[in-house]
Amino acid sequence: MVNSYANEIWPLAIYFFMVIMLVVTMLVLSWLLGQRRREAATNDPFESGVVSVGGSQIRISVEFYLVAIFFVIFDLETVFIFAWAIAFFELGWQGYLAMVVFIAILGLVLVYEWRSGALEWGNKTRVGLESAQKSAEVK
Structure with missing residues (x-):
């Protein structure tokens, strides 16, 4: 009985390990390939190719x-x-x-x-x- 339980849990453990490895790989690649220095426009909100102007605090009907x-x-x-x-x-x-x-x-x-x-x-x-x-x- 213990052996059948171990046989059933292995695919789940392998899947969990692969997910963790994928997440770690993506984070490391992002850190390695990402932008090192910030420019002035990096933190500006940008929507559909248009730089936003004005405030966003408007009253909606x-x-x-x-x-x-x-x-x-x-x-x-x-x-x-x-x-x-x-x-x-x-x-x-x-x-x-x-x-x-x-x-x-x-x-x-x-x-x-x-x-x-x-x-x-x-x-x-x-x-x-x-x-x-x-x-x-x-x-």
């Missing part, structure tokens, strides 16, 4: 975060739909009806987001705000 959250939510639902599609025949009519309800709820959520203006960028004017502003102007 909330709409970007909302779109990212909506993407994550609807992307997660896509995972559920794919899992359902794989088990479609095993689930039968109950699974089909459950997915129809699930997709209907997703559709209602999308319609709600659309109607509430969550998907609109720029100046948001909602129906309730417009009527309140008009009544305030009349007075």
